[in-house]
Amino acid sequence: AQSVAQPEDQVNVAEGNPLTVKCTYSVSGNPYLFWYVQYPNRGLQFLLKYITGDNLVKGSYGFEAEFNKSQTSFHLKKPSALVSDSALYFCAVESRDAGNMLTFGGGTRLMVKP
Amino acid sequence: EPEVTQTPSHQVTQMGQEVILRCVPISNHLYFYWYRQILGQKVEFLVSFYNNEISEKSEIFDDQFSVERPDGSNFTLKIRSTKLEDSAMYFCASREQGGNGYTFGSGTRLTVV
Numbered sequence: 001a002q003s004v005a006q007p008e009d010q011v012n013v014a015e016g017n018p019l020t021v022k023c024t025y026s027v028s029g030n031p032y033l034f035w036y037v038q039y040p041n042r043g044l045q046f047l048l049k050y051i052t053g054d055n056l057v058k059g060s061y062g063f064e065a066e067f068n069k070s071q072t073s074f075h076l077k078k079p080s081a082l083v084s085d086s087a088l089y090f091c092a093v094e095s096r097d098a099g100n101m102l103t104f105g106g107g108t109r110l111m112v113k114p
Numbered sequence: 115e116p117e118v119t120q121t122p123s124h125q126v127t128q129m130g131q132e133v134i135l136r137c138v139p140i141s142n143h144l145y146f147y148w149y150r151q152i153l154g155q156k157v158e159f160l161v162s163f164y165n166n167e168i169s170e171k172s173e174i175f176d177d178q179f180s181v182e183r184p185d186g187s188n189f190t191l192k193i194r195s196t197k198l199e200d201s202a203m204y205f206c207a208s209r210e211q212g213g214n215g216y217t218f219g220s221g222t223r224l225t226v227v
Contacts, residue, residue: 036218043220044157044205090157100145100209101170102216104157 002027004093004105012111013081021076021108023065023091032094033074034102035065039087047089050074061085081112116140120206120219127196127226135191135222137206146189147207147216148181150174157205163189196226 003026013019025031035047048059055067065076074091091105119138127133139146148160162170163181178194189208193200206219 034216041223044218046215046217049215092157100164101147101159101162102149102207103159104149106156 002031002093002095002103004091004103006089006091006105006108008108009106010109010111012113015083015112015114016080019076019078019081019085019110019112021089021091021110023074023076023105024072025074025091025093026072027093027095029095032096033065033067034092034094035059035063035074035076036090036092036104037087038090038107044090047076081110083112083114086110086112116217118206118208118217118219120204120222122222123220124223125225127224129198129226130195133193133196133224135193135204135206135224137189137191137219138187139189139206139208140210140217141187143208143210143217145169145209145211146181146183147209148191149205149207149218151203151205151221152199153202160191160204193224196224198226200224201226 005024033050036044037047047063048057050057050067058064063078065074067074088107088109090107092102094102121136146163149157151157159172161175180192182190203221203223205221207216209216
């Protein structure tokens with residue numbers, strides 16, 4: 001079975017400060033890791049993914065994430081937060097060994113204050 | 115950029131009624147999915163569909179649920195007899211053969227009253 005944990009229900013950060021949204025995962029086999037963002041009453045928008053290769057992945061809107069195999073983590077980061085980054089962020093994992101589907105974490109609400 | 119299209123965006127139905135949620139996946143994608151998000155909760159996998167048959171399904175996807183790709187374009191989720199607890203946002207997603215990314219639709223908000 002595959003699972004994802006997002007330990008923080010909410011992250012608060014001041015505009016201009018760096019942000020980190022944490023994610024850890026558990027899979028058998030090689031993980032494919034994803035971050036999605038959801039704005040109010042909207043669908044899931046793809047931010048970035050790790051499949052293989054460089055552990056630091058760069059994605060949309062200035063976000064990046066670092067794959068750490070030893071810590072089974074895939075934290076989402078951004079050097080300088082914007083108020084418009086405020087949204088719900090979901091980490092997801094897929095292991096092709098466990099079937100072709102994404103398993104999502106519980107989500108972390110990011111609040112960026114001016 | 116290609117999109118996954120879902121209709122309707124919002125549907126209200128009475129308990130016990132049948133509903134059909136519609137999705138048009140990206141045209142060259144071969145894997146199709148339905149996910150559900152109860153308000154304020156995590157996104158949960160329901161079912162995956164490949165080569166005109168279900169490839170995986172979760173415990174949520176019981177006998178009241180069914181999926182179909184009736185015309186090679188649409189991908190539908192049918193809930194036979196809706197319950198109050200079926201109220202949720204339902205997301206369709208698709209993925210191409212060998213692809214490493216899922217494209218999600220904007221969702222259908224189902225409200226069962």
